Amino acid sequence: MLFFRGRKKRRVCVVGLDGVPFGLLKRLAEESVMPRTAAIIREGGLRQMRASLPPVSSVSWSCFMTGANPAEHGIFGFTDVSRDSYQLRFPTFADVAVPTFWDTLGERGRRCAVINQPATYPAREIPGALVSGFVALQLQKSVWPKTHLPALERMGYRIDVDSRKAREDADGLFDDLEATLKTRRMAAGYMWKQESWDYFQVVVTGTDRLHHFLWNAVDRPDDPRHQRAMDYYRRIDDFIGGLWDAFHKGRSADREGEGFMLLSDHGFGALRRDLRLNAWLHDNGYLEYVKDDPASVADIDPDRTRAFALDPGRIHINARERFAGGCVDAAEAPALREEIAAKLRALKFEGEDTVAHVFTREEAFHGPKQGLAADLVVISRAGFDLKGTTKGREIFAESHFQGMHTWDDAFLWTLLPAPESPDISEPAAAILEWLAK
Amino acid sequence: MPKGFTLWFTGLSGSGKSTLAERVRDVLLERGMKVEVLDGDEVRTNLSKGLGFSKEDRDTNIRRIGWVCHLLTRNDVVAISAAISPYKAIRDENRKLIGRFVEVYCECDLDTLKGRDPKGLYEKAFNGEIKNFTGVSDPYESPEKAEVVVNTASEDIDASVSKIIATLEQLSYIPATDGRGYSEDEEESIKQRLKDLGYI
Numbered sequence: 203m204l205f206f207r208g209r210k211k212r213r214v215c216v217v218g219l220d221g222v223p224f225g226l227l228k229r230l231a232e233e234s235v236m237p238r239t240a241a242i243i244r245e246g247g248l249r250q251m252r253a254s255l256p257p258v259s260s261v262s263w264s265c266f267m268t269g270a271n272p273a274e275h276g277i278f279g280f281t282d283v284s285r286d287s288y289q290l291r292f293p294t295f296a297d298v299a300v301p302t303f304w305d306t307l308g309e310r311g312r313r314c315a316v317i318n319q320p321a322t323y324p325a326r327e328i329p330g331a332l333v334s335g336f337v338a339l340q341l342q343k344s345v346w347p348k349t350h351l352p353a354l355e356r357m358g359y360r361i362d363v364d365s366r367k368a369r370e371d372a373d374g375l376f377d378d379l380e381a382t383l384k385t386r387r388m389a390a391g392y393m394w395k396q397e398s399w400d401y402f403q404v405v406v407t408g409t410d411r412l413h414h415f416l417w418n419a420v421d422r423p424d425d426p427r428h429q430r431a432m433d434y435y436r437r438i439d440d441f442i443g444g445l446w447d448a449f450h451k452g453r454s455a456d457r458e459g460e461g462f463m464l465l466s467d468h469g470f471g472a473l474r475r476d477l478r479l480n481a482w483l484h485d486n487g488y489l490e491y492v493k494d495d496p497a498s499v500a501d502i503d504p505d506r507t508r509a510f511a512l513d514p515g516r517i518h519i520n521a522r523e524r525f526a527g528g529c530v531d532a533a534e535a536p537a538l539r540e541e542i543a544a545k546l547r548a549l550k551f552e553g554e555d556t557v558a559h560v561f562t563r564e565e566a567f568h569g570p571k572q573g574l575a576a577d578l579v580v581i582s583r584a585g586f587d588l589k590g591t592t593k594g595r596e597i598f599a600e601s602h603f604q605g606m607h608t609w610d611d612a613f614l615w616t617l618l619p620a621p622e623s624p625d626i627s628e629p630a631a632a633i634l635e636w637l638a639k
Numbered sequence: 640m641p642k643g644f645t646l647w648f649t650g651l652s653g654s655g656k657s658t659l660a661e662r663v664r665d666v667l668l669e670r671g672m673k674v675e676v677l678d679g680d681e682v683r684t685n686l687s688k689g690l691g692f693s694k695e696d697r698d699t700n701i702r703r704i705g706w707v708c709h710l711l712t713r714n715d716v717v718a719i720s721a722a723i724s725p726y727k728a729i730r731d732e733n734r735k736l737i738g739r740f741v742e743v744y745c746e747c748d749l750d751t752l753k754g755r756d757p758k759g760l761y762e763k764a765f766n767g768e769i770k771n772f773t774g775v776s777d778p779y780e781s782p783e784k785a786e787v788v789v790n791t792a793s794e795d796i797d798a799s800v801s802k803i804i805a806t807l808e809q810l811s812y813i814p815a816t817d818g819r820g821y822s823e824d825e826e827e828s829i830k831q832r833l834k835d836l837g838y839i
Binding site for chain 2: 258276280284285286290291292294297299337362365368369414513514569571573574589591601
């Protein structure tokens with residue numbers, strides 16, 4: 203039903219569902235597991251969306267919150283590599299090099315309440331309130347302003363599930379997911395009332411954790427844990443429905459649903475094998491280590507390594523101009539890059555193609571930090587989870603995970619103007635434009 | 640690993656290039672680096688003495704500064720250029736020559752510049768007393784892909800300096816010494832979390 207209300211200040215409410223693919227959301231809505239969501243998306247506006255390159259939460263959510271490409275905001279993965287020592291480093295929220303659209307809203311006198319957005323740790327000042335999400339460690343460093351900390355502590359707010367335990371105790375994971383979702387709802391309810399917001403956002407990250415460990419329970423009706431997985435989605439649907447109701451309760455200025463948005467940051471699919479890129483690079487003579495049991499890319503032999511990989515599918519050429527120990531001359535790099543890309547495109551497992559795309563840095567990234575990006579970004583075919591581990595020499599390995607991230611099947615539901623086939627950096631502009639009126 | 644690089648400030652007269660260049664120089668000197676600043680006004684009194692403000696002379700001036708920066712950079716010195724350098728093509732030529740090149744665009748609107756105008760140059764330019772004045776009667780081509788953009792009309796000078804230093808750290812041109820990263824313990828915890836989800 204569409205109707206119009208009085209002239210009130212426009213607001214936006216975004217619900218993020220980490221790692222929920224377009225196809226799954228559509229199916230759960232159609233199968234009445236998510237009836238409230240089904241009613242919302244019935245009006246149209248559901249789109250399949252491309253995640254960031256690579257499709258991991260830290261990069262994708264950074265694209266969403268800045269409306270920018272990784273070569274502009276500077277977040278290329280959960281890890282970066284030191285140009286001097288090849289040691290891994292872990293970017294923080296402070297490494298995001300451009301303003302978020304929350305900052306832009308603040309400049310226009312608007313306020314935001316943002317809960318559990320990944321890649322915002324440690325929390326910094328935003329115009330309003332922020333509770334950081336993954337990889338947040340301590341609640342104390344996850345909350346801005348600190349005045350909200352006591353209330354969150356009192357409600358027993360949980361930043362995330364215990365992924366370490368999840369591996370050993372699948373049933374325990376469901377309890378953990380439910381308990382975490384419960385405190386997320388409490389935090390959302392608290393912020394909804396406490397903050398005088400124009401923009402509200404809450405992200406559910408339990409979906410991603412469930413998919414990593416128990417994708418089969420979500421995807422296969424014959425899986426013994428299927429009903430529990432569906433119950434978890436029913437709870438999420440109820441959460442979305444509650445936010446929808448609260449959002450429209452006598453305050454919305456325009457067409458019903460117009461300021462409401464649902465989205466995921468990447469898709470998910472069944473995992474068949476890990477595809478270890480460093481093992482492949484080693485096998486093909488591009489990479490050598492200084493020891494037999496390398497702990498990370500810091501243990502590569504720089505003189506004999508022409509390329510190495512970081513998670514999940516980022517291949518760096520060990521170029522002299524970029525790395526302290528680089529051994530590849532600038533003139534040789536383009537041909538080497540093309541050679542690696544061509545070989546990867548032809549990589550097969552039991553006769554089956556495993557690589558869907560190999561993007562060059564110039565194809566994937568646009569902006570002043572392009573020089574920091576990987577030379578190649580690989581996107582695999584369904585079932586092959588790209589890894590940057592230096593452990594193991596087997597290229598295709600069994601995994602204890604059941605699910606893997608996918609690139610081109612995140613989803614976006616919005617009634618605001620948006621491209622038919624959007625990229626995750628694009629909703630920001632639509633939100634800013636909507637709130638500018 | 641080479642230590643030298645060129646920090647190339649560009650922007651209109653009065654936009655804060657020299658001030659920022661000096662502040663950044665001080666930070667880099669404190670961190671033990673060898674730094675040389677080539678200020679536009681100073682260069683015109685020695686290296687480029689005799690050159691005027693025609694496009695040809697401006698290009699020659701900027702090419703000369705670029706050449707000196709190139710020599711300094713390859714000898715592990717941080718070269719900081721603070722000249723208007725109005726033409727994109729010549730800046731890009733220098734970028735190509737030098738390689739380790741970081742462009743800093745000092746953005747500032749004309750109204751603010753007219754308001755500052757410590758030497759009264761804008762007033763004279765608008766009155767037609769100075770010909771070929773960049774931004775008034777001569778073109779200025781803004782960079783499209785500067786590594787750093789600082790808006791000196793709206794930003795605090797400390798914020799601009801921090802932004803430049805942070806970019807140099809991120810590019811690994813200078814070692815990071817700040818509190819932006821995690822402690823060793825935090826890093827271990829994050830590693831573990833990422834491992835638990837199969838991300839590393």
